[in-house]
Amino acid sequence: MSFPKIGNLAPVFTLQNQRGEKVALKDFRGNKNVVLYFYPKAMTPGCTTQACGIRDTESELAALDTVVLAISPDPVARLEKFEQKHELNFDLLSDEDHKVAEKYGAWGLKKFMGREFMGVLRTTFFIDKEGRLRHIFETVKTKSHDQDVLDYLRDNF
Numbered sequence: 001m002s003f004p005k006i007g008n009l010a011p012v013f014t015l016q017n018q019r020g021e022k023v024a025l026k027d028f029r030g031n032k033n034v035v036l037y038f039y040p041k042a043m044t045p046g047c048t049t050q051a052c053g054i055r056d057t058e059s060e061l062a063a064l065d066t067v068v069l070a071i072s073p074d075p076v077a078r079l080e081k082f083e084q085k086h087e088l089n090f091d092l093l094s095d096e097d098h099k100v101a102e103k104y105g106a107w108g109l110k111k112f113m114g115r116e117f118m119g120v121l122r123t124t125f126f127i128d129k130e131g132r133l134r135h136i137f138e139t140v141k142t143k144s145h146d147q148d149v150l151d152y153l154r155d156n157f
Contacts, residue, residue, distance in 0.1 A: 003105040003123075003136055010036070010127045011103040015071065015093040018079035023069065023091050026131070033066040033157055034127040035149055037140070038106035040120040042074045042082035042092065046142040050122075053146030055088050064153045065129070071095045071106075073120060126152065 004011055014024040028034050037054075039047045054061075054068050061068060068090040072079070079092040093100075098120070101107035106123040109116060124137040124145070135152060 003138075004103070004125075004133055006133055006135065008133055009131050010034075010125065010133045011100075013100045013103065015095055015100060016076050017091040017093055018076060018083045018088075020076055023093060025069075025127070028067060028127075028129075029131040030129060033064065033129055033153070035061070035066055035068045035124060035153070036071065036104075036127060037068070037122075037124040037145075038071050038101055038104065038120050039122055040072065042072055042078050043085065046122075047072070048082075048086060050140070050142040050145045051082070051088055051092075052086055053143070054090060054149070055086065057146045057150055058089050060150055061153075064150075064157060066153055066157070067091075069093055071100055073098050073101070124149065126156075128157065 012025050014022050017023050041047055071093045073096050076094045079094055083092055095101055098107045101120055106121050108121050110119045122140045124140055126135040128134050
């Protein structure tokens with residue numbers, strides 16, 4: 001898998017969020033910057049840390065005209081539980097067939113506890129109001145993801 005090219009339009013998609021509503025990337029074009037992040041599995045420790053950090057930056061992200069879309073291969077029902085349990089305030093999108101993750105190069109070979117398997121590669125994409133891909137965090141630290149995102153946005157958007 002390879003990442004989309006910086007400067008090009010970000011690959012379009014429409015997915016269901018945690019409430020079963022369709023969310024399309026094109027809906028934000030001309031209106032908001034988008035932080036799009038891929039994570040492996042709702043309600044696991046690292047993914048919860050990452051999501052709660054983003055949740056707590058809502059006002060700073062709004063001031064930067066930015067919305068967050070988080071994508072995982074979890075079904076809608078699991079995403080709804082994740083949202084409710086942790087009072088998340090952004091869209092969690094279900095990509096069960098991982099087609100969107102593949103479009104973004106965020107699906108690939110992983111190694112964990114001596115096993116190799118295909119799965120979501122924790123990756124964050126920054127998309128500007130014109131819908132162009134501006135930057136990619138290929139390495140994401142769950143504990144500092146929220147601050148890393150804010151720092152990048154403040155310096156570049």
